[in-house]
Amino acid sequence: MRGVLVTFEGIEGSGKSTQLLRLSERLRRRGVDHLVTKEPGGTALGAEIRRLLLTRHASGEIWAPEAELLLFYADRAQHLKAVIRPALDAGQVVLVDRFEDSTRAYQGASGIPEDALNHLRDLVLQRLRPHLTVLLDLEPEQGLTRAGTRNEALPGFQETRFDEAAVDFHRRVRQRFLQIAKDEPQRVSIVPAKEDPAVVEAGVWRAVSPLLRSSGFEVEKKSRASKTSL
Ligand code: TMP
Numbered sequence: 001m002r003g004v005l006v007t008f009e010g011i012e013g014s015g016k017s018t019q020l021l022r023l024s025e026r027l028r029r030r031g032v033d034h035l036v037t038k039e040p041g042g043t044a045l046g047a048e049i050r051r052l053l054l055t056r057h058a059s060g061e062i063w064a065p066e067a068e069l070l071l072f073y074a075d076r077a078q079h080l081k082a083v084i085r086p087a088l089d090a091g092q093v094v095l096v097d098r099f100e101d102s103t104r105a106y107q108g109a110s111g112i113p114e115d116a117l118n119h120l121r122d123l124v125l126q127r128l129r130p131h132l133t134v135l136l137d138l139e140p141e142q143g144l145t146r147a148g149t150r151n152e153a154l155p156g157f158q159e160t161r162f163d164e165a166a167v168d169f170h171r172r173v174r175q176r177f178l179q180i181a182k183d184e185p186q187r188v189s190i191v192p193a194k195e196d197p198a199v200v201e202a203g204v205w206r207a208v209s210p211l212l213r214s215s216g217f218e219v220e221k222k223s224r225a226s227k228t229s230l
Contacts, residue, residue: 003088010136013146038097136193140170
């Protein structure tokens with residue numbers, strides 16, 4: 001059986017990492033063979049790229065938008081080759097914290113044109129697309145407050161986190177994510193991320209479980225009775 005690729009997207013502070021851990025725990029309890037990984041930084045070399053992208057350089061120099069775009073894609077190419085494609089070939093459920101939609105949303109909001117994004121996607125992903133994308137949707141003001149000043153080297157974090165330019169940038173990022181969801185409703189499932197993590201977790205499960213079931217994974221809860229029966 002071929003595996004299943006599920007990506008998690010959303011602005012900073014939307015709770016992707018928390019929700020990925022919760023979903024992973026749920027799958028572990030059900031005995032579903034899966035892998036959790038992330039971009040940027042899902043490989044040893046990618047971790048170096050992540051550091052280059054997300055740590056502000058002592059000189060104060062920042063990446064040109066095109067350089068930043070290519071670094072995210074260098075990370076993705078390596079990640080696909082070393083981690084994602086082998087796991088899919090092995091029939092695993094692959095859960096990724098950020099993927100191509102992040103590039104479309106963030107680098108798109110930084111001014112990279114659509115045709116450049118399409119070109120790199122075709123080069124690096126070829127025909128691979130996520131089977132499902134969970135978009136954790138949140139107001140930027142809330143997300144930025146939750147996220148604090150992580151990722152301070154990226155656009156929108158160049159001033160203080162309450163800076164209007166940062167909020168405005170993340171508003172545009174959010175709109176781009178929502179537009180992707182509107183354009184591809186069969187792939188992208190929007191889960192409101194404002195609620196309590198347990199409520200969001202239930203929303204994520206409602207989005208993910210039908211795909212896993214239809215792909216042949218055993219996702220029903222193992223009943224206590226069957227576990228304890230002699
Ligand atoms: P995170 O792993 O803490 O979510 O942070 C990754 C940061 O990198 C976040 O600010 C979003 C940004 N990013 C892009 O701008 N483009 C991309 O393609 C990816 C994967 C992430």
